[in-house]
Amino acid sequence: MQFVSRWGVVVAIGLLVFGWGIGLGPLGEEDQPVGAAEPAGPSLEPVVESMHQFMEYVFEPNYKLLRQHLAAEPADKKGWKPIKAASLMLAESGNLLLLRTPEEEGARWNELSVAVRQLSGQLYHTARDRDYPSASKQYRALLQKCNACHQEFAEGKYQLQP
Ligand code: HEC
Numbered sequence: 001m002q003f004v005s006r007w008g009v010v011v012a013i014g015l016l017v018f019g020w021g022i023g024l025g026p027l028g029e030e031d032q033p034v035g036a037a038e039p040a041g042p043s044l045e046p047v048v049e050s051m052h053q054f055m056e057y058v059f060e061p062n063y064k065l066l067r068q069h070l071a072a073e074p075a076d077k078k079g080w081k082p083i084k085a086a087s088l089m090l091a092e093s094g095n096l097l098l099l100r101t102p103e104e105e106g107a108r109w110n111e112l113s114v115a116v117r118q119l120s121g122q123l124y125h126t127a128r129d130r131d132y133p134s135a136s137k138q139y140r141a142l143l144q145k146c147n148a149c150h151q152e153f154a155e156g157k158y159q160l161q162p
Pocket of ligand 1: 153
């Protein structure tokens with residue numbers, strides 16, 4: 001009897017180690033929290049370090065497009081196209097701001113960057129629906145976030161008007 005139970009223990013340990021090895025155990029790869037592992041591929045990195053150039057050549061042209069094309073209700077589908085393009089560019093550029101988080105007040109920077117991403121993303125969807133009253137409101141709300149960041153991180157300069 002003692003002989004059988006001793007072998008039982010040996011077999012149980014064997015199965016446990018085997019299970020662990022093929023990833024069934026508590027430390028199997030599938031159980032790792034998402035994002036815990038180091039990314040194996042290339043990482044995202046800013047192409048220009050200068051915030052000034054980034055704002056001047058990525059943000060400013062898209063802001064000017066929105067200002068121009070939202071000044072009055074677009075007449076047709078073609079008229080909404082530049083608004084869709086500019087809002088999507090700004091939404092994705094909100095992600096790129098997160099690559100440029102400064103050491104001081106980083107949490108606030110990220111909060112405003114995410115707000116820009118979300119509001120521009122909403123504007124993009126509204127432009128697809130060709131809903132001018134909502135688009136105008138979202139555009140103004142977006143500029144408030146741009147200006148809030150400029151207030152806090154650019155010494156209050158660049159207060160943009162709709
Ligand atoms: C997370 C912070 C942040 C957000 C959000 C932000 N900016 Fe900026 N922006 C800056 C900083 C910092 C500068 C100043 C860069 C410098 O001159 O060093 C700047 C400068 C600018 C300038 C002046 C560039 C020039 O050539 O003089 C423009 C235009 C601009 N931003 C547009 C925008 C627009 C449009 C948005 C919103 C859609 C926006 N920014 C959102 C941080 C931000």
